[in-house]
Amino acid sequence: MQLTKKDVSNPREQEVYKRALRFRRDIYAIVKDFPKIEKYNMCDQMRRASASVPANFSEGYRNHYYGKERDRLNTALGSTAEIQAFLDMAIMENYISEEQYRKLDDDAEVIFGILLARIKEIDKVLEKEGQGEEE
Secondary structure, eight states, X not given: OOOBOSOOOOGGGSHHHXXXXXXXXXXXXXXXXXXXXXXXXIIHHHHHHHHHHHHHHHHHHTOSBHHHHHHHHHXXXXXXXXXXXXXXHHHHTTSSXXXXXXXXXXXXXXXXXXXXXXXXXXXXXXXXXXXXXXX
């Protein structure tokens, strides 16, 4: 049996959600200046991954089950890491400036840290209740 949450509140009130939305906006803005060759490659992937972070956070946060929230947060973590890999490629190809890279990478690290902290909180709740990792 899956462990249910006592409360399911609005993700829009959470700082990580707000940060993730701003991060998505910033990613969308920088890829507009990438070369045409990247339009259906790196640009699309960066847009999708950046949109995945707030979307998966929201879906998980609004879920009634801790295990489902954890799963969605883990997906958001992966998307954040994916964006960081694309930022590494973008700086290597000189598509973005060092300043843009630093800002976006720092933003990604903050988001990653907040998501990971929430996953660890959920792990403690599940461990305490003897649920372990849920399917």
